[in-house]
Amino acid sequence: MEKLSQKRAPIYEALEEFRRNRVVPFDVPGHKHGRGNPELVGLLGERCVSIDVNSMKPLDNLCHPVSVIKEAEELAADAFGAAHAFLMVGGTTSAVQSMILSCCKKGDKIILPRNVHRSAINAMVLCGAKPVYVNPDVNRRLGISLGMKRADVQKAIEENPDAVAVFVNNPTYYGVCSDLRAIVEMAHANGMLVLVDEAHGTHFYFGKDLPVSAMAAGADLASVSMHKSGGSLTQSSFLLTGKNVNPGHIRQIINLTQTTSGSYLLLSSLDISRRNLALRGEEAFRAVTQLAAYAREEINAIGDYYAFGREIINGDSIYDFDPTKLSIHTLDIGLAGIEVYDILRDEYDIQIEFGDLGNILAYLSIGDRIREVERLVTALADLKRRYKKDKAGMLSQEYITPKVVMTPQDSFYADKESLPLQETRGRVCSEFVMCYPPGIPILAPGEEVTDEVLDYIVYAKEKGCSMTGPEDEKIERLNVLRGKQD
């Protein structure tokens, strides 16, 4: 078959044709092009509901693509430089889970940094894999977790020659990249696969002068949040595979948990966004990089804020830095990042991606304009004028080295009891505790509750972080394994 041009969008085109044919629907969804639900049409618009349709021959089937979805996958693979690309409709969460489920069986070891997204640990709850954590390096001034050092990965590989895979966050939420090429080399030399959570790295595949992408670095699997920097609808993602991976096996794994009624809104948004980035991505991301550089310069000119950039690169745990990221260290004005995050929303009508103890992250993308950046910078100037105080007593985020007692699966399914937070010290937790966003666990199932962890939870709650994970929604109690642990 002749290679399709990146100007094509097969799913979108099939939907257009389907619409023109005015097909009478005697199939699901039951709203029947919106006629049965006028309020939904009022909310979403006629065009939108008219393409909310079911799988059928002309539109292909996500579980077993043979026509337009297959073509869309091939185009995506080509655009991303992958051997194969899967369209995902369960978010990057499902892509990350599929990566892990596809290579780990019960008891298999996987090497990963502890600052992974909860989806990675969730996958281990499902499959019974055993995490071997590499402590990410930490930047003490900023209080952020970085990438993994080469030597630490090498050590983990040497100590665990039976591990099946190395998992890498690349980039981290803050835009920090590990030395991916070196990690791939080390892992492959020891017969391990490399899985990359590239949720924040879609643009690496299209922009110029950006850090290396997972596929270019030779990784075996990568999860790409097209809906983050790529501009597709929320919940739509790509799972990419390298040349040594059997795509048929990956498809089977994806089908274990993915819906059989994949939304054509999500699928067509992936198709169109891929086309957009393939044709115009380089230019679009150059503009984002410039906007971020301008914002950093203006914010740093205010004083006391530190919008960090490529100067933090250290050749190892910050091997590279994503210049489209706008992270701002706020502790020097005497406010935690989460406090600045709340003030910006409540008083200035500005919604930031997230705030942690020492930083905020403003997400810039292909949809941003200079005028909104001016608002953000001006708001930060005004916020400093009104709120600046002494920074004594401000806690900086520290990476808390987890004490892993048992596998996530064993602890998640073990007999447990619910205890008030302060009585859980020394016990093994059976659930997650995290601030969302970013959704990186402070505690994961199978880890011991330590003083450090408790202090962190109490402080983060006090500063207004949205905590999620535990059964108890107020996070006053935690589920721990029954019986006293020694």
Place this chain on the structure above:
Amino acid sequence: MDLWFSDIHTDGVKLSIKIEEQLFSAQSDMQRIDVLESKDFGKILVVDGDLMLTERDEFIYHEMITHVPMAVHPDVKEVLVVGGGDGGVVRELIKYDTIEKIDVVEPDPLLVEVCRKYIPEIAGSLTDERVSIFNEDGLRFIRSKGDAYDLIIIDSPNPFGAGEGLFTKEFYGNCYNALHGDGIMINQNESPFYTEEAFQCQRMHKRILETFPICRVYQAHIPSYPSGHWLFGFASKKYHPLDDLDKVGWKLKGIKTKYYEPRLHAGVFALPAYVEALLEDVERG
């Protein structure tokens, strides 16, 4: 020829004016600018399809946004006009000999150029030697200013679109910072009549209340603007808009106006009951 320009006031209301001639039309980097000629309103400046000013009634807006604070503040020397590339506010300001410096921040140089050429009766004022024009974003300009002005006039068209940033708390906060200890800030505060604009009125009032200790709203009647009933905000660090009004002092200056009048000054702060209620709603918090 039956050529009409319609200014859309709401989804269901528009004001249509018969047009004799389209004098100018161009797209700048920022916006589309048109100048139209009509019998009833004279020349009309239109930006992105929205009516900005008409030759016939612009004096009401420009006099009311300028002379109200000028009759209250006893010693205005340095003034900042944000927006106002049409020169209307500046034309009123240069009537005062005591003003030493007028900075005009107008992001779009084409707007200034077009106004100079097509409405020189208004924009001719911009050539006054006290005037400096900065083609910059208003937010960006104000960030670096502190303790620099006696009076800031925010002459920005509407809170939806390119000027949106000038209707925000961050902007008002930085204006506060840019004013001297006894400075005054005046903003056009939209119309209280239609639902969407009334909501914007409330929001602006709320944001300014949070920033300035003295905060009052006054009104004028501007036939070409939506509903014809327009509000302005008077925000001040020290001077009260009525208690500190110097009627005699202002009269003695001998400034000629067509709408503003010191006797009117007290009246414009007396608002219709429904407008009072609208503002009280946000004042209560």
